[in-house]
Amino acid sequence: MRHILIVILILFAGAIAVSGLFFVIKAAYLAEQGIDLTQPPKLESCADAVTINVGSDNAIRISDIVIEDVELGQVLNELKTEHANQCLFFKFHELADYGTYSEIIKVAEESGLSWNLVITSD
DSSP: OHHHHHHHHHHHHHHHHHHHHHHHHHHHTOOOOOOOOOOOOOOOSOSOEEEEEEOTTOOEEETTEEEOTTTHHHHHHHHHHHOTTOEEEEEEETTSOHHHHHHHHHHHHHHOSEEEEEEEOO
């Protein structure tokens, strides 16, 4: 009887060791995604700056006019043709979606304009 208990105990300990090893191996291959924390380009000399607000409802506003996210690139290109020294200042609410954040960063980088971004809680 004692030998059977020892064998069962060894098998149980072996199963725990193998599952722990599997967890360690599996955890090493998990690809985690996070927010890019690289600093945006510094605002250079600007004729004037346009503030673009993104609220907690993910609405993009320029001077209280709501702009669809697909129109933002077009609006920025129009601003660029009007004023070559235009700078962008993005105020992004902390409760807005990450997808909206990443799309705005992409459009801002493609615009060729100087820009800066701040995340707010109001």
